[in-house]
Amino acid sequence: MATHVTAAVGMLRERDAHSVEEMDRPGCDPARLDRTYAQFSVVNRAVAGWRGIYRTHLRPLLSADRVTTLLDIGCGGGDVAVLLAEWAARDGRRLEVTAIDPDRRALEFALRRRRVDGVTFRQASTAELATEGKRYDVVISNHVLHHLDAAELPRFLAESALLSGGSVFHNDIRRSPAAYALFYAGSWPFRGSFIRPDGLTSIRRSYTTAELRAAAPPGWAVAPRVPFRNLLTLSRNVRGD
Numbered sequence: 001m002a003t004h005v006t007a008a009v010g011m012l013r014e015r016d017a018h019s020v021e022e023m024d025r026p027g028c029d030p031a032r033l034d035r036t037y038a039q040f041s042v043v044n045r046a047v048a049g050w051r052g053i054y055r056t057h058l059r060p061l062l063s064a065d066r067v068t069t070l071l072d073i074g075c076g077g078g079d080v081a082v083l084l085a086e087w088a089a090r091d092g093r094r095l096e097v098t099a100i101d102p103d104r105r106a107l108e109f110a111l112r113r114r115r116v117d118g119v120t121f122r123q124a125s126t127a128e129l130a131t132e133g134k135r136y137d138v139v140i141s142n143h144v145l146h147h148l149d150a151a152e153l154p155r156f157l158a159e160s161a162l163l164s165g166g167s168v169f170h171n172d173i174r175r176s177p178a179a180y181a182l183f184y185a186g187s188w189p190f191r192g193s194f195i196r197p198d199g200l201t202s203i204r205r206s207y208t209t210a211e212l213r214a215a216a217p218p219g220w221a222v223a224p225r226v227p228f229r230n231l232l233t234l235s236r237n238v239r240g241d
Contacts, residue, residue: 012177015211016204017149023194024147030105035193037077037109043195044079048142048171049229054087057169057233061138062093071136071163073126074144075099078110078119084140085118098136100124126159139164145172145232146206153215161234168234171225173206179228180204206230 022028023036044050062068072081081099088095097119101107107123139160148156160168173179180203187196207215212230213222223231 011204012175012180015175015207016201019201019204021147021194021198021201023198028194032193033105034109036195036198037106039190039193039195040077041079043190043199044142045083047227047229048080049225049227050080050083050142050171051087052225053169053171053231054084057167058084058138058140059088059091059093061167062088062091062095064092064094067094067096068138069136070095070097070138070140071129071134072097072099073139073141073160074147075101075110075121076106076143078106078113078121080140080142081119081121082113082116085116089118096120098122100126100129126156126163130159130162134163135165136163137166139168141170141172143172143202145170145212145230146202150215154217157217157220157232157234164234164236166236168232170232172212172230172232173202174224174228174230175203175206175208176228182228 023033058070070084072084075081078099081097085095085097095118099110099119100122101110102123102125104123107121110121141160144156145153157168157170160170180200183199183203187199190196207230209222209224209230212232216222216232219234221233221235223233225231
């Protein structure tokens with residue numbers, strides 16, 4: 001482990017924008033891909049920090065009297081969309097989630113999940129929804145930013161802003177040697193999936209807080225969060241109640 005992590009520290013000084021995650025390859029093993037989507041729910045609950053984002057940023061925007069619409073971009077297996085809908089329902093808030101992913105394989109997995117009231121899955125891109133004139137009260141994404149190259153990031157942010165009538169929250173990994181070492185050590189149990197190799201690739205591809213601030217257009221704010229997260233936000237909303 002020590003040799004691998006020491007070698008990786010040098011690679012982590014600059015963002016690795018060229019490596020490709022195994023699950024993004026069209027011909028990857030479908031059984032391993034399904035296990036990856038299934039294990040995302042465990043990983044996201046453990047490290048993605050959505051419970052705190054929901055309490056601090058999303059719940060104040062929700063109302064018991066009117067429906068708030070939320071778009072989850074790049075939803076993968078759909079676990080974050082389901083969690084947000086369940087938390088809102090428990091809090092007596094009315095929330096309708098549209099979760100999209102351009103990858104048919106992700107959609108097929110998400111549709112096999114147990115159905116949750118208020119969550120709709122759709123195979124689509126942000127560009128398609130923008131062309132259709134769709135608008136949502138809140139737009140979010142989880143682990144999407146590090147997939148984007150220098151040309152794709154501003155286009156993605158512009159489209160997500162266009163789709164939102166209120167706030168946008170893009171939650172992603174924050175690159176650091178500590179994040180890499182801890183994930184390398186803690187991801188051994190996730191066998192038979194792409195979680196471990198792709199997680200390490202994701203960390204190498206991810207932005208530091210300073211890099212993301214430099215890349216974000218005016219009006220966007222970047223806040224580091226624990227553990228090893230960046231939250232990129234565009235806020236134009238008022239409270240739900």
